[in-house]
Amino acid sequence: MHMADALISPAVGGTMWAISGGLIAYCANKVKTSIRDNLVPMMGVLGAFIFAAQMINFSIPGTGSSGHLGGGLILTALLGPYAAFLVMASVLTVQAFFFADGGLLALGCNIFNLGFFPAFVAYPLIYRAFVKGQYGTSRAWVGAIIAAVVGLQLGAFSVVLETKASGISELPFGTFVLMMLPIHLAIGVVEGLATAAVVSFVARARPEALQTAPASEASVSLRPVLIGLAIAAVIMGGVASWFASTHPDGLEWSMAKVSGKEELESPGDGIHKSLAEVQERTAFLPDYGFKSGEAAPETATPAEHAAAPEPEPWPAVNAGTSVAGIVGGLMTLALACLIGIALRARSIQRTCGNG
Amino acid sequence: MGITDWIEIGRMDELGRMDTPAHRLDARAKAIVTLAFIVVVMSFPRHDVSALTPFLLYPIALISLGRIPVGYLARKILIAAPFALFIGIFNPLLDRTPVTTIGTVAISGGWVSFGSIMFRFFLTVGAALALVACTGMNRLGAALERLGVPRVFVVQLLFLYRYLFVVSDQAGKMKRSAEMRSSGRPLRLRVYGSMIGHLLLRSMDRAERVYRAMVARGFDGEVRVLRPSSFVWSDAIFVAGCLLFFVSARLWNLAEAFGRLLTGGAM
Amino acid sequence: MSHHVVEVRDLSFAYPDGTEALRGVSFRIEHGGAVALIGGNGAGKSTLLLHLNGYLSTTRSDVRIGDTIVTRETAALARRAVGMVFQDPDDQLFMPTVAEDVAFGPLNAGLPPDQVESRVASALERVGMTHLRERPPYRLSAGEKRAVAIATVLAMSPDILVMDEPSSNLDPRARRRLIEHLLSFEHTKIIATHDLELVVEVCRHVLVMDAGRIVAQGPTVEILSDENLMLAHGLERPHILRHAHPH
Numbered sequence: 108m109h110m111a112d113a114l115i116s117p118a119v120g121g122t123m124w125a126i127s128g129g130l131i132a133y134c135a136n137k138v139k140t141s142i143r144d145n146l147v148p149m150m151g152v153l154g155a156f157i158f159a160a161q162m163i164n165f166s167i168p169g170t171g172s173s174g175h176l177g178g179g180l181i182l183t184a185l186l187g188p189y190a191a192f193l194v195m196a197s198v199l200t201v202q203a204f205f206f207a208d209g210g211l212l213a214l215g216c217n218i219f220n221l222g223f224f225p226a227f228v229a230y231p232l233i234y235r236a237f238v239k240g241q242y243g244t245s246r247a248w249v250g251a252i253i254a255a256v257v258g259l260q261l262g263a264f265s266v267v268l269e270t271k272a273s274g275i276s277e278l279p280f281g282t283f284v285l286m287m288l289p290i291h292l293a294i295g296v297v298e299g300l301a302t303a304a305v306v307s308f309v310a311r312a313r314p315e316a317l318q319t320a321p322a323s324e325a326s327v328s329l330r331p332v333l334i335g336l337a338i339a340a341v342i343m344g345g346v347a348s349w350f351a352s353t354h355p356d357g358l359e360w361s362m363a364k365v366s367g368k369e370e371l372e373s374p375g376d377g378i379h380k381s382l383a384e385v386q387e388r389t390a391f392l393p394d395y396g397f398k399s400g401e402a403a404p405e406t407a408t409p410a411e412h413a414a415a416p417e418p419e420p421w422p423a424v425n426a427g428t429s430v431a432g433i434v435g436g437l438m439t440l441a442l443a444c445l446i447g448i449a450l451r452a453r454s455i456q457r458t459c460g461n462g
Numbered sequence: 463m464g465i466t467d468w469i470e471i472g473r474m475d476e477l478g479r480m481d482t483p484a485h486r487l488d489a490r491a492k493a494i495v496t497l498a499f500i501v502v503v504m505s506f507p508r509h510d511v512s513a514l515t516p517f518l519l520y521p522i523a524l525i526s527l528g529r530i531p532v533g534y535l536a537r538k539i540l541i542a543a544p545f546a547l548f549i550g551i552f553n554p555l556l557d558r559t560p561v562t563t564i565g566t567v568a569i570s571g572g573w574v575s576f577g578s579i580m581f582r583f584f585l586t587v588g589a590a591l592a593l594v595a596c597t598g599m600n601r602l603g604a605a606l607e608r609l610g611v612p613r614v615f616v617v618q619l620l621f622l623y624r625y626l627f628v629v630s631d632q633a634g635k636m637k638r639s640a641e642m643r644s645s646g647r648p649l650r651l652r653v654y655g656s657m658i659g660h661l662l663l664r665s666m667d668r669a670e671r672v673y674r675a676m677v678a679r680g681f682d683g684e685v686r687v688l689r690p691s692s693f694v695w696s697d698a699i700f701v702a703g704c705l706l707f708f709v710s711a712r713l714w715n716l717a718e719a720f721g722r723l724l725t726g727g728a729m
Numbered sequence: 730m731s732h733h734v735v736e737v738r739d740l741s742f743a744y745p746d747g748t749e750a751l752r753g754v755s756f757r758i759e760h761g762g763a764v765a766l767i768g769g770n771g772a773g774k775s776t777l778l779l780h781l782n783g784y785l786s787t788t789r790s791d792v793r794i795g796d797t798i799v800t801r802e803t804a805a806l807a808r809r810a811v812g813m814v815f816q817d818p819d820d821q822l823f824m825p826t827v828a829e830d831v832a833f834g835p836l837n838a839g840l841p842p843d844q845v846e847s848r849v850a851s852a853l854e855r856v857g858m859t860h861l862r863e864r865p866p867y868r869l870s871a872g873e874k875r876a877v878a879i880a881t882v883l884a885m886s887p888d889i890l891v892m893d894e895p896s897s898n899l900d901p902r903a904r905r906r907l908i909e910h911l912l913s914f915e916h917t918k919i920i921a922t923h924d925l926e927l928v929v930e931v932c933r934h935v936l937v938m939d940a941g942r943i944v945a946q947g948p949t950v951e952i953l954s955d956e957n958l959m960l961a962h963g964l965e966r967p968h969i970l971r972h973a974h975p976h
Contacts, residue, residue: 111546112590113583117501135612144683145673147614148823151621152669156662158626159633163640163661165654166647173648176658185666197619201626204594204602205471207542207587212500275508275579276549277556277572304655305662313663436512438724439717443518451526454482475865600825600865620825627867628819671820678782678813679885680805680837687824688832688842 109202109217110266112210116273123269124215130223131196137189146190153182154194158201165304167297174297179225180234180254181302184317188226195222216269220262229258242310242317251306252299256292263291471626474591477530478598484528489597489605491697492524495704496593500586502708508575509561513715514585520704521588528596535595539587543580550579599623604687617685621672629665636661733795733888733917734759735781740791741941742776750776752941758934763911763918765928765949768938769963774921775816777938778891781919782811795888809838812887812916816894818874822866827858827877830866834885852884853877856910872903879910889917896924925953925967937962 112120138146157178164173178198182191196218202208209217237250267283270276276283309316478485484492499520506514525535557572594602600620607616636657640649649657673681710716735758742751750773758764766774779785780792783804792799792807799807815821824830831852835845853859856876866874875895882890895911896904904927911918911931920932928935928949935952937945939962945952953959956966 109545111542111549111583112500112504112586113546113579114549115504117505120501120504131615132612135614138614139612145670147618147685148621148672148676149666149669150618151823152625152629152665152672153662154618154622155625155629156665158622159630159665160658160661162630162633163637163649163654163658165649165651181662193615193618194622196615197622200619201599201623203590204599205474207538207591210500210586211497211590211593212504212586270549275575277553277575278549279556282552300651301654301658304651305658308655308659309662312659316663316666436515436717436721438720439512439515440518442720443515443522446519447522447526449526450523451529454484454527454529475868479865603825621823624823624825624865624867668820671815671817672823674779674784675813675815675821676823676833677784678808678815679834679881680808681833682805682837686833686836687829688836688845 109199109209110213110220110269112212114270114273114275115213115216116275117212119269119273120212120215122215123219124212127196127215127218127222130192130219134189134192138193141187141190146186150186150190150194150197153185154197154201157182157194157198165301167300174294174301176301176305177221177225177255177259177294177298179221179258180230180251180298181305183226183230184234184306188231191230192222192226195226216266220265220269224261224265225254225258228261229254233257242314243307247307248300248303251303252296255299255302256295259291259295259298260288263287473534474595475598477528477595478601480529482528482596484524484596485598487596487700488693488697489601490608490693491701492593492597493602493605493609495520495701496589498705498708499589502712503582503585505712506578506582508578509571511574511578511581512717512721513711514578514581515717516711517585517708519707521585521592524589524592524596528592530592530595535588535591538591539584542587543583546579546583550576550583553579613685625665625668625672628668629661632664633661733761734793735889735917735919736793737777737780738791738793740777740780740787742780742785742787750941751780754938754941754943756936756943756946758917758919761915761917762934763920763932764934764936765932766919766921766936766938767923767925767928767964772938772963773941774938775893776941778813778893778919778921781807781889781891782813783807809885810887811889811891812882812885814878814882814890814892814895816897818871818878819866821878821881822869822874825865826862827853827864827866827869828862830877831881831884834881838885848884848886852880855883856880857906870903871898872900872906875899875903875907876910883914887916889919890914892918892920892922894922894924895920896922896927925964926969929953929967929969937964939963 138150143149157176160176160178162175164175166173179191179195182194185191186194199209199217199221200214203210203214203217234250234254237253238244238247241247264284264287267280267287270278270283271280278286306317499517503514503517524530525532553576554570554572557575558570559572560568561571561574562569597605600623603616603620603623606619607613640653640657735756737757738755740751740754741749743749754773754777766777768774776785780787780799781794783792783799783801786792786799786801786804794807794810797803797806797810822830824833828849831849832845835848840848849862850859853862856879858873858876858880861869861873861877866877869877875898879890879892879895896907899907904924908927908930911920911927918931920928922928932949935946935949936943937952937958944962945955945958950970953967954970959966
């Protein structure tokens, strides 16, 4: 359920980058002052372990399908929440870099969705409260499953929020939620089972490993959690209402602001005024007729629009623009490829020349 | 992820260590430009397609200069596609307002925005993969630190990357020996738990030995590195040129202007 | 040159789980010698080595490196004098590139950048691995990894080299090159190994360990030729000594 770049707006991506970046800085600071001096190599190797463990699957009883370890919970059990959050962030970063899982703009979203909830919510508030050091009991299994499910549900729900706030997908909120949550309920159960199986083995083979996170690090005070959640909720809410209700174009808005074409009287007015200007400009400049569906007049058929020579404030379609657009687009593609081939030839030549 | 993904990471790592004009650019410059690229691409209204085409130039230039195999990268992009496809495919189903015609076929807004999503996906993922393939993890990590990411984070990120190759090798051996003894059936949960548990304990032992080796060479909690800066004027020109291009392509639909020039259709 | 002397007196150590790894170990190594530490698995060799640079330490002062009595407080000094090459080079080479890894120790010692650079260059040259400078360690062969691991230690200019199983996992050619390197180092060397043929070539003295004790010590050929002694402690008389004629 990695969030993808193609589905989020820069505003949402940037916001989540800021939130995750802040959390990384906060956790890095906590880790730096940690008394466990072997923490840094431990974090690195355990991050590699999470990756490698995901190569190995187990069969899910009675379903014929298979699952693997997610990682957030077990990392928190071994390293404490701050270090575990950083490791999850690293795992997701490497996935984004090498497998294009998610993507760079969505990385902030993914770190928050998959790192924050297990480390700062599911583990301290659910798993630890349930298990109370009694690994391997049925209580521990139930605790692991509930914690994994809750962590993933929260993550999936924020995927929905982030996607909605971005306004690129047309999926209605309710449908999206109904689609995401059951899927992640199933994934959560599987992850909980995997986590409990591994933890109960470790508890038998080397119990001290699970107690290496000192109490002071393992117990997260609720305050940063609640503050983090509150900030995220407020920003997400704000972003959602701005960018979903108006036309989503954060960059153009900020460009208008930077270019100083507006005096911002009040923030609200400024945004709407600049957005209005942006709309005017996009209508004035040769641009595609494609606009969001709501703006298309019910009565207008494409043919009628094509016949209308005057560009409308929200021109639904203009045959001339379309043809030019399609031809231009295709030619640009061809040109880009040609340039690519030329550059490659040049790159080879230059390297050979140098070598 | 499976074994095949694993081979992929090794391949990316190899590509990242080549020496080409694209690889010689400073990692920070490439990282900043790529991020700007993604932000600008994602800032387009959701029904734009043709205005996005000029942006193809950036990943293509990077891939070509870096001599990254195109087929390989395309395959990687396709493997990553399902989530965007899964969410994007709802657009044609939900937004059926016709917005344009090609010949006599009316195209709905949903299909246009779906096309736009997939095209953006292609662009953003392509650019990100091209960045990594032209830079490599180690140079990227150093760039992250220079750009202000906390050192502790960067150090353990690079440790993760370093030990990926070691731990996954162990995991691969365990998996193989388990498969040999189970005639290919997937593992039962209990067996899985002890196998992954073993891998975990061995990883923890490994970390302890690494720590020991660090201490033996004077590690005192602070990892010091010597990374001479390599940001030169050509990097600055690269950044400035790319940003200028992105902004122009964002403000004006270059593809359409190009098309009008070609079709002679003055509007 | 007293700082090349290694002296261990009545050293005992038990791990937190109660395993007694060392029971009253004593020996003394003078400057410039190469001493092999041999014994079966679990004899306590690795534990003993970890005491030499203060990674493990007892409250009593049982280990002396040159003029330094190794305790928790003086461990940093001991680590500068004792360069430790670990058994698995993957544990030792943790930095992103070979050059950064070799620079790790000198940087921790607080050397200025230009000196760090010259240390890196000369250490890599010493083991013939200059061409691998910018390579990541996970891309090296076992022999290259071992050579670079040794370079990371040489870059710290230690007086004493301590090695744990330096020839494990090496193919014959890499092993040969390792032996040549070892013979060329003027440092005091302490080598824990199962590779008895290497011991014959490199070390003049041998310490035999079993169950946490030093059970025998003396000149290499004398000790290793003692069939009964070797077999009694899980070892064997090396092939090379069976056929060699005494000169």
